Amino acid sequence: MLSPLPNCITTPSWWQLINWIADPIGFQQKYSQKYGDIFSMRLAGLGSYVLIGNPQAIQEIFSQDSKFNVGRGNKLAEPLIGKNSLMLMDGDRHRRERKLLMPPFHGEKIKTYGEQICLITEQITNQWQIGQTFVVRSFTQKISLEVILQIVFGLSEGDERSLTPRAYCYKQLKPLLTDWLDMTDSPLRSSMLFFQFLQQDWGTWTPWGRMKQRQRQVYDLLQAEIEEKRTKMNEEGNDVLSLMMAARDENGQAMTDGELKDELLTILFAGHETTATTLAWAFYQIYQHPDVLEKLQIELDSLGENPNPMELAQLPYLTAVCQETLRMYPVIPVLFPRIAKSPMKIAGYEFAAETTFMPSIYLVHYREDLYPNPRRFQPERFLTRQYSPAEYLPFGGGSRRCLGYTLALLEMKLVLAMVLSKYQLALGEDKPVKLQRRGFTLAPAGGVRMLMVGKR
Numbered sequence: 001m002l003s004p005l006p007n008c009i010t011t012p013s014w015w016q017l018i019n020w021i022a023d024p025i026g027f028q029q030k031y032s033q034k035y036g037d038i039f040s041m042r043l044a045g046l047g048s049y050v051l052i053g054n055p056q057a058i059q060e061i062f063s064q065d066s067k068f069n070v071g072r073g074n075k076l077a078e079p080l081i082g083k084n085s086l087m088l089m090d091g092d093r094h095r096r097e098r099k100l101l102m103p104p105f106h107g108e109k110i111k112t113y114g115e116q117i118c119l120i121t122e123q124i125t126n127q128w129q130i131g132q133t134f135v136v137r138s139f140t141q142k143i144s145l146e147v148i149l150q151i152v153f154g155l156s157e158g159d160e161r162s163l164t165p166r167a168y169c170y171k172q173l174k175p176l177l178t179d180w181l182d183m184t185d186s187p188l189r190s191s192m193l194f195f196q197f198l199q200q201d202w203g204t205w206t207p208w209g210r211m212k213q214r215q216r217q218v219y220d221l222l223q224a225e226i227e228e229k230r231t232k233m234n235e236e237g238n239d240v241l242s243l244m245m246a247a248r249d250e251n252g253q254a255m256t257d258g259e260l261k262d263e264l265l266t267i268l269f270a271g272h273e274t275t276a277t278t279l280a281w282a283f284y285q286i287y288q289h290p291d292v293l294e295k296l297q298i299e300l301d302s303l304g305e306n307p308n309p310m311e312l313a314q315l316p317y318l319t320a321v322c323q324e325t326l327r328m329y330p331v332i333p334v335l336f337p338r339i340a341k342s343p344m345k346i347a348g349y350e351f352a353a354e355t356t357f358m359p360s361i362y363l364v365h366y367r368e369d370l371y372p373n374p375r376r377f378q379p380e381r382f383l384t385r386q387y388s389p390a391e392y393l394p395f396g397g398g399s400r401r402c403l404g405y406t407l408a409l410l411e412m413k414l415v416l417a418m419v420l421s422k423y424q425l426a427l428g429e430d431k432p433v434k435l436q437r438r439g440f441t442l443a444p445a446g447g448v449r450m451l452m453v454g455k456r
């Protein structure tokens with residue numbers, strides 16, 4: 001017999017939704033203390049979700065991937081990334097699309113991006129002045145946007161004197177994208193993503209109208225860029241867009257312009273904020289722990305001057321610092337919702353078809369039994385213990401595992417390595433930095449203020 005959903009939160013569903021939007025971490029802390037590592041919430045207008053912080057149950061979900069629909073559960077993101085996004089696909093279509101998109105993000109290809117990431121970091125940090133304070137999240141956001149524009153979209157400033165169509169597109173896209181993403185930079189402004197009644201396009205005097213206007217402008221620029229690239233298909237093409245345009249599925253079909261544009265936006269949304277925010281947290285933790293900073297600098301110095309990016313990426317302590325940052329600060333606190341296609345048993349409970357499960361990265365990453373003193377930043381734990389995919393899941397798992405995790409990790413390591421080996425920085429403020437919702441992600445409120453003390 002089917003059981004009712006386990007451990008249902010009893011407050012009204014509209015109240016649960018408001019609390020989920022305002023503070024998803026506080027929400028999960030409160031109810032996991034009350035109900036344990038599996039409980040159910042009801043979000044008004046969105047439905048019921050079973051939140052799971054139990055690694056065995058998550059392992060059961062990962063190992064039965066094909067029994068869930070995931071794309072359908074990501075419907076909330078459709079107004080931002082378009083209906084042709086990988087994130088909204090299921091079944092064979094999802095498998096085919098992932099196969100098309102995967103090669104530029106893995107294997108040999110990824111190695112070629114290292115030099116470019118180092119160059120971008122150098123160009124942006126060269127602008128720092130001694131004695132200057134800056135918001136570290138704005139700086140990491142500049143880097144990660146530049147990485148996406150150059151490596152994924154294949155755009156760059158080019159020659160200032162002769163503004164080519166590509167350089168024009170780059171110049172227009174940069175402020176437009178930043179502006180667009182900043183439209184959901186607080187819980188209140190993010191609420192339009194969750195409440196359908198706020199999604200009214202009544203021109204530029206409504207927040208949603210402004211959002212849609214920016215989106216149309218971005219789509220027009222991307223369309224122009226795709227057409228321009230198509231005329232030069234034989235000449236260039238080390239960027240992800242060129243590789244996507246050249247890719248063919250097993251029936252010899254190329255991606256349509258609509259698919260290309262939606263996938264570019266998906267990559268932008270999935271890859272830009274996430275990496276920038278995680279890097280900001282890494283700086284925050286490293287500069288709060290002088291012993292961690294010292295160990296990192298000794299490790300980096302051991303490679304001598306101008307080390308190869310791939311050597312940097314393999315440093316064990318630097319890797320552990322990135323892993324620990326991703327553990328403590330999951331930018332997306334829960335994985336994509338998994339909707340059961342048919343009745344199923346998870347963790348001993350019988351669930352009906354259409355039950356939606358949300359594996360919680362946050363709940364797993366703060367388990368005392370896996371991570372003793374979970375509130376303490378301790379990179380060493382990753383040097384002494386191995387974690388299974390259901391015990392450590394910053395990039396999700398199974399067939400939906402983050403497409404860009406190799407690029408994200410490479411970018412994190414190289415940016416940290418470049419900055420820590422060249423500059424002396426300090427935190428600009430003593431007070432603890434809190435988490436704040438930014439769209440679908442969680443970011444440091446205020447962005448982490450830092451001071452440029454000098455060069456090393």
Ligand code: HEM
Binds near residue numbers: 335401
């Ligand atoms: C620190 C940075 C990042 C974090 C923490 C992160 C995390 C995640 C998580 C948790 C998921 C959901 C997985 C699941 O439900 O099982 C995901 C999916 C995804 N990520 Fe990332 N991500 C990061 C960077 C990136 C980058 C740089 C890109 C691309 C350049 C990217 C592209 C994607 C895509 C396309 C998906 C959807 C995959 C699918 O539906 O098949 N992410 N990411």
